[in-house]
Amino acid sequence: MNILTITNLYPPASIGGYEQACRDVTEGLRGRGHDVRVVTSDWRRFDVRDDEADVVRALRLRTSWADPAFRKHGLGAAFESARIQSWNVKTLREEIARFSPDVVVIWNGLHLGAASLIEAEKMPTVYYLSDLWVEGLASAHASQCGARRLVRSAVQQWLTGSAAALRLADGVYCSRALRDQYAEGGVRFARETVIYHGIDPAHFPERDPHIAGRGSQPERILYVGQLVPEKGVLTLIRGLALLRQSVGHEQARLTIAGSVRNPAFAASLESEIESHHLRDAITIGPKPRSELPDIYGSHDVLAFTSEWAEPFSLTLLEAMASAIPVVSTLRGGSAEIVRDGENALVFEAGDPADLAAKLGTMLSDPGRASKMATRAARTVRTSFTLERQVSQVEQHLLDVTSRSAYEPDVGFTATHE
Numbered sequence: 389m390n391i392l393t394i395t396n397l398y399p400p401a402s403i404g405g406y407e408q409a410c411r412d413v414t415e416g417l418r419g420r421g422h423d424v425r426v427v428t429s430d431w432r433r434f435d436v437r438d439d440e441a442d443v444v445r446a447l448r449l450r451t452s453w454a455d456p457a458f459r460k461h462g463l464g465a466a467f468e469s470a471r472i473q474s475w476n477v478k479t480l481r482e483e484i485a486r487f488s489p490d491v492v493v494i495w496n497g498l499h500l501g502a503a504s505l506i507e508a509e510k511m512p513t514v515y516y517l518s519d520l521w522v523e524g525l526a527s528a529h530a531s532q533c534g535a536r537r538l539v540r541s542a543v544q545q546w547l548t549g550s551a552a553a554l555r556l557a558d559g560v561y562c563s564r565a566l567r568d569q570y571a572e573g574g575v576r577f578a579r580e581t582v583i584y585h586g587i588d589p590a591h592f593p594e595r596d597p598h599i600a601g602r603g604s605q606p607e608r609i610l611y612v613g614q615l616v617p618e619k620g621v622l623t624l625i626r627g628l629a630l631l632r633q634s635v636g637h638e639q640a641r642l643t644i645a646g647s648v649r650n651p652a653f654a655a656s657l658e659s660e661i662e663s664h665h666l667r668d669a670i671t672i673g674p675k676p677r678s679e680l681p682d683i684y685g686s687h688d689v690l691a692f693t694s695e696w697a698e699p700f701s702l703t704l705l706e707a708m709a710s711a712i713p714v715v716s717t718l719r720g721g722s723a724e725i726v727r728d729g730e731n732a733l734v735f736e737a738g739d740p741a742d743l744a745a746k747l748g749t750m751l752s753d754p755g756r757a758s759k760m761a762t763r764a765a766r767t768v769r770t771s772f773t774l775e776r777q778v779s780q781v782e783q784h785l786l787d788v789t790s791r792s793a794y795e796p797d798v799g800f801t802a803t804h805e
Contacts, residue, residue, distance in 0.1 A: 405702035416778030473501035563721030586777035620693030627743035708764035
């Protein structure tokens with residue numbers, strides 16, 4: 389198959405795990421003989437030094453990830469948005485004509501503009517949804533579907549008391565939780581399926597849990613991920629402060645493997661650390677993915693503290709595959725892999741006291757913690773491998789391209805509240 393993937397960010401010019409998942413699947417499909425071309429934004433294009441014959445970094449974003457506070461307003465913003473959309477449509481038309489794809493996969497269209505997504509849907513198109521950009525997707529299509537259809541939808545809602553839901557042809561979700569979130573937001577697909585993310589166990593080998601042989605060394609807690617408010621990092625810092633007040637855990641340390649882009653949140657982190665006198669107990673800094681296996685293997689517990697409904701975390705899969713005991717929330721897709729007391733311990737999101745208690749429980753019983761970590765590694769290696777994900781994606785795309793005739797199924801349908 390010729391597969392054209394459209395996404396806003398693509399490694400190494402990326403921010404989070406879902407862009408990495410996109411690359412993992414792309415490379416997996418190429419390894420099976422498919423021709424995959426990625427069309428992505430020009431964000432940080434000049435920082436990319438890899439040989440990228442099949443990656444086109446030419447789309448433009450309607451906002452700036454380099455400066456989260458950057459926003460344009462008013463008439464100037466409208467003109468700029470129209471200019472960007474026009475450019476993106478032109479770019480996609482050229483790439484579609486040049487590449488002649490059998491199927492288009494839209495991974496994440498946030499900040500790419502409505503028109504670019506509509507352009508792609510003129511041929512077999514699959515939305516592979518690994519992030520929540522439902523508002524942008526719904527409003528994008530609403531703005532492109534024509535005044536007559538919008539008026540008809542508005543009249544229908546006025547007459548029947550029902551809401552207009554966006555209906556698209558083919559949607560793949562990375563978790564059931566994300567599927568449910570899209571449904572609640574009014575986005576429907578004519579055909580829907582769930583394909584979980586996976587990781588390559590060879591890149592994250594299962595090791596003897598560090599906690600089992602720690603001895604008298606200080607306890608080491610690990611956080612991996614973006615440093616943004618919804619990830620629960622402030623809760624983790626407060627939890628660490630409480631844990632260190634407990635007998636036997638006074639020397640517990642925390643490694644935060646991540647970077648912060650928002651200066652205001654960076655200041656909040658610094659203030660929180662200082663207020664709890666944790667400067668010598670916490671290490672913060674980004675780490676390349678290549679170093680993560682050794683980092684997982686040298687810590688006693690991973691704290692997965694997300695306070696938003698995170699669709700499905702690669703960090704969670706990587707850590708569990710590496711056999712590091714996990715203390716986790718159950719927000720979003722995490723509930724579909726974490727089983728409290730069996731392969732992890734669960735705490736209430738946003739509750740530092742509960743987090744401190746569960747960390748203490750895990751750290752105080754290395755034997756039980758090691759057994760949970762072993763079960764977690766088995767879970768990932770059985771059900772959440774990259775090979776399995778790529779196989780399911782490949783079959784889904786083959787099914788889409790094998791349909792005798794493609795008919796765009798974009799529109800609005802009524803959903804009764």
